[in-house]
Amino acid sequence: MDLSPIAEDYLKAIYHLEDGHQRPVRTAEISEELGVTSPSVSSMIDTLDERGVVDYTPYRGVELTDRGEEVVLRLVRNHRLLETFMMECLDYSWSEVHDDADRLEHHVSDELARRLEAFLGEPSMDPHGDPIPDAELSMPEESPYTPLTEYEVGETVVVDQVPHRDPDIREYLSRHGIGPGTRLTVDEISPIDLVTVVPTSDGQPVSLPTYVARRLGARAAPRNENGF
Incomplete structure (x- = not known):
């Protein structure tokens, strides 16, 4: 179209x-x-x-409409394949890829998307932990990750999915060393809608608004990671 x-x-x-x-x-x-x-x-x-x-x-x-959703899912597929390519092959960080992918996604043909997918080894997730629609534009309906807000104080998790469309949130997380693969411990859950976490990389507490923490997808950290 x-x-x-x-x-x-x-x-x-x-x-x-x-x-x-x-x-x-x-x-x-x-x-x-x-x-x-x-x-x-x-x-x-x-x-x-x-x-x-x-x-x-x-x-x-x-x-x-169904036609409109098909247009969007094709854009989402292009965008997330581009982000994956830029991170794996062009040395972009996870916090840098979104804006350039936004500009390029409109100009990717189905054939180029197919070749990118094959070159990258048919990835199912992009660098932010979001699912990549397949060539038929099917998308998993549910996230495989648990929101950070579901974990209790004292639990240690590994971040797998980060919110990245909002530049202010993206910059804040990146500045505090929180991104895909970051290991952190839930330090405090405040009644005033703040979740405080401690990244194991530097041990400095970081306070996150609950609405941001809810959009961070995580999994429980295996005990053998980093010697634990």
């Missing part, structure tokens, strides 16, 4: 907002997500509705 990169970005925003809210998306939410004016959103939604990739009902909201 011939859509502009801007139109595809709208579809991606709707996809992520739908996933987060589990309901039709309000146009005001799209405006805030993309940093564009309400009239711009209304105009684009009308266009996307005419193209059959969204279903817009006034006073109810916007939803992706």
Whole structure:
């Protein structure tokens, strides 16, 4: 389907907002997500509705159609394969790959995606721990990781999945040495929506808002890791 990169970005925003809210998306939410004016959103939604990739009902909201979801899953596949390639072959860090992949994802053909996938050994997860849709655009429905907020004080975990779409969260985690593969211990769970963890790399406590900790996927650290 011939859509502009801007139109595809709208579809991606709707996809992520739908996933987060589990309901039709309000146009005001799209405006805030993309940093564009309400009239711009209304105009684009009308266009996307005419193209059959969204279903817009006034006073109810916007939803992706099956065709729209297919467009987004192809972009997600391209994006996550690009991130994996950039980390494994171009020496990017996990916190650097998102923005460049965002720009390039619109220009990857199905054939290039297939070749990237084969070259990388058919990875199932990207560098942030997010699943990569396969060539048929199927995606696992549930994350294989447990949210950090599910662990108790004193438990030690290994981070496998990190939130990375928000640049402020990405920068904060990276600055404090928290990323995929980081081993950390839950030090305190505060009643004021803070989770304090201690990365074993430097032993310095890091406080995370609960909404961020909830999006960190982790697994219990094996006792034989790092000599424990």
